Amino acid sequence: MNDTAQRAVGPVAVAAIAAAVGFAALGAYGEAGSKDTKAFLIVLAVVAIGAAAVFGYIVPRGLGREAAGVTALALSAAGLLTVIVFWSGLPPILGAAGLLLGYAGWNASSGRRLHRGAAILGALALVADVAVVLGDWLANR
Numbered sequence: 001m002n003d004t005a006q007r008a009v010g011p012v013a014v015a016a017i018a019a020a021v022g023f024a025a026l027g028a029y030g031e032a033g034s035k036d037t038k039a040f041l042i043v044l045a046v047v048a049i050g051a052a053a054v055f056g057y058i059v060p061r062g063l064g065r066e067a068a069g070v071t072a073l074a075l076s077a078a079g080l081l082t083v084i085v086f087w088s089g090l091p092p093i094l095g096a097a098g099l100l101l102g103y104a105g106w107n108a109s110s111g112r113r114l115h116r117g118a119a120i121l122g123a124l125a126l127v128a129d130v131a132v133v134l135g136d137w138l139a140n141r
Helices: 003-029 037-063 071-086 090-104 112-141
Strands: none
Touching: 003 037, 003 071, 003 090, 003 112, 037 071, 037 090, 071 090, 071 112, 090 112
């Protein structure tokens, strides 16, 4: 895979965690009369465990292989599917990881279509999560 993607793991992880925490805070404290610290702390734990597993193990392992398209696609698909449970904090983690792995193999000699599909699906997961979180927030203000 490419060096740019390997250097991007840290910043992408930080951005995904920040988005997940920000969305969790918006859900716990941003709605009218809502001050659910217990739920916020539970989501923070889910985000921490998810981010550690995804960015600490799965993504570095995928970047070490030329053909990580299936892993990238699985992460992106999981990111899109978890938009249904957007409050879990997992969509930004999974979507960003799938997008990063997909980008890393964009021009790979094998599995190029899987990588490109994963990058597009990961981006879609991130956009969908933002839309659902903002829609929920606006509906409950």
